Amino acid sequence: MKRAITLLRRRAISSIPVLLIVVIFTFFMLESASGDAVDAYLGSIGGGDAVLRQSLRESYGLDRSMLARLWLYLSSLARLDLGWSVAFGRPVGELIAERLPNTLLLMGSATALSFGLGSALGILAGARPGSLRDRLLSIGSLIVYAVPSFWLGLVLTIVFSVKLRWLPIAGIETIASGKTGFSRALDISDHLVLPVGALALIYLALFLRVMRAGMAEAWKLDFVLFARAKGLSRSRIVLRHVARNALLPLVTMLGLQSAAMLGGSVVIESVFAIPGFGRLAQEAVNGRDAPLLMGIIVTSAVLVISVNFLVDLVYAALDPRIGASEGSA
Amino acid sequence: MTEPSISRRTLMKGTALLLASTALARHASAQAAPAGGRLIVAADSEPKNLNPAIVASNGVFFIASKVIEPLAEAAFDGKDGLAPRLATSWKGSADGLSVTFKLRDGVTWHDGKPFTSADVAFSALNIWKPLQNLGRLVFANLEAVDTPDDYTAIFRFSKPTPFQLIRNALPVVTSVVAKHIFDGSDIAANPANNTLVGTGPFKFAEHKPGEYYRLARNEDYWDKGQPKLDEIVFRVLPDRGSAGAALEADEIQLAAFSAVPLADLDRISKVDGIKVFSKGYEALTYQLVVEINHRRKELTDLRVRQAIAHAIDKKFVVDTIFLGYAAASTGPVPKNAPEFYTSDVASYDFNLAAANDILDKAGYPKGSDGTRFKLKLRPAPYFNETRQFGDYLRQALAGIGIDAEIVNADAAAHQKAVYTDHDFDLAVGPPVFRGDPAISTTILVQSGTPAGVPFSNQGGYVNPELDKIILQASETVDTAARTDLYRKFQQLVVADLPLINVAEWGFITVARDTVLNVSNNPRWAVSNWGDTALQS
Numbered sequence: 001m002k003r004a005i006t007l008l009r010r011r012a013i014s015s016i017p018v019l020l021i022v023v024i025f026t027f028f029m030l031e032s033a034s035g036d037a038v039d040a041y042l043g044s045i046g047g048g049d050a051v052l053r054q055s056l057r058e059s060y061g062l063d064r065s066m067l068a069r070l071w072l073y074l075s076s077l078a079r080l081d082l083g084w085s086v087a088f089g090r091p092v093g094e095l096i097a098e099r100l101p102n103t104l105l106l107m108g109s110a111t112a113l114s115f116g117l118g119s120a121l122g123i124l125a126g127a128r129p130g131s132l133r134d135r136l137l138s139i140g141s142l143i144v145y146a147v148p149s150f151w152l153g154l155v156l157t158i159v160f161s162v163k164l165r166w167l168p169i170a171g172i173e174t175i176a177s178g179k180t181g182f183s184r185a186l187d188i189s190d191h192l193v194l195p196v197g198a199l200a201l202i203y204l205a206l207f208l209r210v211m212r213a214g215m216a217e218a219w220k221l222d223f224v225l226f227a228r229a230k231g232l233s234r235s236r237i238v239l240r241h242v243a244r245n246a247l248l249p250l251v252t253m254l255g256l257q258s259a260a261m262l263g264g265s266v267v268i269e270s271v272f273a274i275p276g277f278g279r280l281a282q283e284a285v286n287g288r289d290a291p292l293l294m295g296i297i298v299t300s301a302v303l304v305i306s307v308n309f310l311v312d313l314v315y316a317a318l319d320p321r322i323g324a325s326e327g328s329a
Numbered sequence: 330m331t332e333p334s335i336s337r338r339t340l341m342k343g344t345a346l347l348l349a350s351t352a353l354a355r356h357a358s359a360q361a362a363p364a365g366g367r368l369i370v371a372a373d374s375e376p377k378n379l380n381p382a383i384v385a386s387n388g389v390f391f392i393a394s395k396v397i398e399p400l401a402e403a404a405f406d407g408k409d410g411l412a413p414r415l416a417t418s419w420k421g422s423a424d425g426l427s428v429t430f431k432l433r434d435g436v437t438w439h440d441g442k443p444f445t446s447a448d449v450a451f452s453a454l455n456i457w458k459p460l461q462n463l464g465r466l467v468f469a470n471l472e473a474v475d476t477p478d479d480y481t482a483i484f485r486f487s488k489p490t491p492f493q494l495i496r497n498a499l500p501v502v503t504s505v506v507a508k509h510i511f512d513g514s515d516i517a518a519n520p521a522n523n524t525l526v527g528t529g530p531f532k533f534a535e536h537k538p539g540e541y542y543r544l545a546r547n548e549d550y551w552d553k554g555q556p557k558l559d560e561i562v563f564r565v566l567p568d569r570g571s572a573g574a575a576l577e578a579d580e581i582q583l584a585a586f587s588a589v590p591l592a593d594l595d596r597i598s599k600v601d602g603i604k605v606f607s608k609g610y611e612a613l614t615y616q617l618v619v620e621i622n623h624r625r626k627e628l629t630d631l632r633v634r635q636a637i638a639h640a641i642d643k644k645f646v647v648d649t650i651f652l653g654y655a656a657a658s659t660g661p662v663p664k665n666a667p668e669f670y671t672s673d674v675a676s677y678d679f680n681l682a683a684a685n686d687i688l689d690k691a692g693y694p695k696g697s698d699g700t701r702f703k704l705k706l707r708p709a710p711y712f713n714e715t716r717q718f719g720d721y722l723r724q725a726l727a728g729i730g731i732d733a734e735i736v737n738a739d740a741a742a743h744q745k746a747v748y749t750d751h752d753f754d755l756a757v758g759p760p761v762f763r764g765d766p767a768i769s770t771t772i773l774v775q776s777g778t779p780a781g782v783p784f785s786n787q788g789g790y791v792n793p794e795l796d797k798i799i800l801q802a803s804e805t806v807d808t809a810a811r812t813d814l815y816r817k818f819q820q821l822v823v824a825d826l827p828l829i830n831v832a833e834w835g836f837i838t839v840a841r842d843t844v845l846n847v848s849n850n851p852r853w854a855v856s857n858w859g860d861t862a863l864q865s
Contacts, residue, residue, distance in 0.1 A: 044386070095538075271568045280539075
């Protein structure tokens with residue numbers, strides 16, 4: 001426990017310069033793009049005159065110099081104030097707080113499902129490398145992995161919502177239903193089945209393949225040969241020796257995938273009309289909403305840093321060698 | 330049914346827009362409709378400012394027009410194409426210096442306060458004229474609004490202002506908001522811009538960001554017997570594929586503004602219980618225009634512009650890109666504006682040989698690689714069709730030896746590149762015709778617009794003769810003379826081609842059979858839906 005807290009403190013301090021670099025880099029990336037929030041807004045409302053354009057630029061602070069704006073942003077960020085969204089006309093912090101839970105729910109469920117099912121299927125495939133079962137699972141996972149997630153989402157919708165009408169088509173819950181408590185939770189889980197399924201299937205394939213590869217590798221290791229020579233049962237070898245050893249790279253990948261899944265959720269949230277973080281990012285880009293986009297990127301960075309921290313803790317628990325070196329350093 | 334007996338399949342074929350504007354224009358009284366029910370509609374965006382008095386745009390009207398009403402709405406069969414709303418009559422003075430509105434008696438705001446001429450005067454002077462994106466132009470010379478009594482508002486102009494323009498602009502620029510809510514506040518920052526209080530058939534009930542807007546029935550609506558519906562829910566569906574699927578699954582009952590992609594229409598129109606409407610957008614006709622940068626040497630040559638016009642196969646564009654849901658343009662005023670439209674303009678038939686010939690004679694010979702010169706082409710990102718036309722135009726130009734390089738960008742970058750930096754040679758734009766050429770059409774070719782004004786003369790075209798006509802029309806009070814000036818305007822524009830009008834289109838509404846009284850006015854999607862009902 002004490003080791004974990006030391007690790008956390010060290011991580012927190014080392015991530016401040018990382019965040020600063022991310023913010024400044026994003027700021028200049030946005031600056032270098034042609035056009036700004038006022039251009040995007042006037043285009044979306046079908047026109048306006050030069051005076052209107054100027055007054056909007058002033059009210060958004062876009063008439064100030066680039067460095068003045070960067071300084072203003074950084075100083076408000078230091079006070080943990082994420083600023084004011086241009087495209088939504090609301091505080092960025094409020095918008096993020098509103099949308100983040102939906103995405104965490106979506107990503108969390110999808111990660112759990114893809115990791116759990118992916119590693120289980122990976123064990124099945126890797127238990128007998130080269131067998132028919134292994135080949136079928138490997139080819140199947142390759143096909144699923146190659147499918148674009150928006151397409152998978154649409155196909156699932158057409159089959160399960162339009163044709164069979166088993167599941168709702170889109171949204172996070174039935175609109176304006178007035179449901180509360182347990183029935184609301186049930187309603188939300190109903191709505192999550194398809195988007196979580198679509199998002200999880202893609203990553204499931206990835207976890208399956210990594211697990212399977214790790215196991216195929218482990219079969220050749222000396223301690224597995226020894227276990228076999230000892231005459232241990234096959235199921236015991238698979239679970240205790242081979243699978244456990246192959247799980248380590250999977251945990252590493254879990255950390256890396258958390259970042260990728262944030263990107264994948266942009267598409268899934270659009271297709272399934274889930275008011276989440278990914279869609280907010282898309283709207284921020286479309287509206288050239290610099291403060292909102294920066295807020296989203298900072299939050300994502302914090303999210304990825306925390307997930308990686310958690311993964312490190314799990315890793316340390318699985319493999320004592322790693323924890324020991326971190327603790328003694 | 331109110332529609333004449335034209336089958337869906339006939340409508341599908343080609344002339345939908347024309348049919349909509351002529352044959353379908355006469356329609357009977359509203360369907361005897363059952364009351365009650367919740368109508369769920371697809372919405373693809375959530376405007377930052379929902380106040381139509383400040384932001385006159387279709388995205389805002391789509392939701393806000395059910396809550397906040399204009400002085401008059403467009404109508405297929407009303408006098409001058411208008412139906413009364415908050416005003417019951419309107420009359421312009423002979424000198425063009427005033428317009429008198431008689432206002433409806435017995436109207437209350439959703440918060441119970443009475444609606445009076447003070448609200449109209451306040452909206453006109455404090456919002457439409459100084460703040461609204463389109464009203465700034467229409468009401469530029471508005472000096473005062475007299476309110477001799479609670480139900481009369483007299484608009485006074487500092488310069489003669491054509492009554493025809495004011496009349497045509499009524500549906501778009503005159504959304505009335507309550508004085509008691511906005512007076513004395515910072516209007517642009519007032520929270521009432523998003524939690525609307527109006528006089529319309531529906532009250533603003535709830536906005537759940539990212540999910541839906543909910544509007545509830547106004548029990549005290551002035552038009553007794555309306556609204557029919559208990560609730561309208563605008564469900565946010567950003568993905569176009571989902572809108573069609575949601576309709577099929579009956580999770581939504583209506584999708585307007587072509588929320589269902591054109592490519593899906595043929596399939597979805599065959600689904601039982603679903604209907605496709607191509608009318609109801611006549612007063613908001615979009616135009617597909619090739620914008621030309623007249624700062625570019627080759628393009629200042631009329632012959633080059635003529636050759637480009639000859640190279641565009643408008644029929645192909647209408648049939649292939651719009652799948653028939655559009656009409657070929659003849660000039661800057663669409664056929665759906667019969668008050669102004671003239672077909673008596675120059676025409677440029679599709680003829681590659683003639684185009685090549687013109688360019689040869691104009692002194693732009695093909696080089697050894699078959700290319701005469703290169704151009705930078707920027708298609709606007711707003712619609713699939715503008716982007717697709719960009720691809721088509723590139724091919725069409727290749728056919729006459731012009732090598733166009735396509736530069737795609739998002740809305741912000743496109744706006745800046747074309748309208749501020751003028752970093753383009755050709756652009757593809759979708760301007761909207763809004764009932765009168767003076768509102769958003771003449772600005773496309775008038776000289777002297779400063780850089781940065783969206784949907785303006787970004788090509789830097791200067792034609793003193795055309796400018797004179799535009800100026801004259803803006804001050805001509807006599808309706809016949811003014812209409813005549815706009816006929817000349819069309820002829821001049823088509824003759825000199827400051828831009829090339831290719832096609833004009835409305836949108837498509839797809840609805841379940843159970844939704845009644847759909848598309849029964851020329852701005853239906855952005856009108857109040859008081860008579861829209863659900864068959865139980």
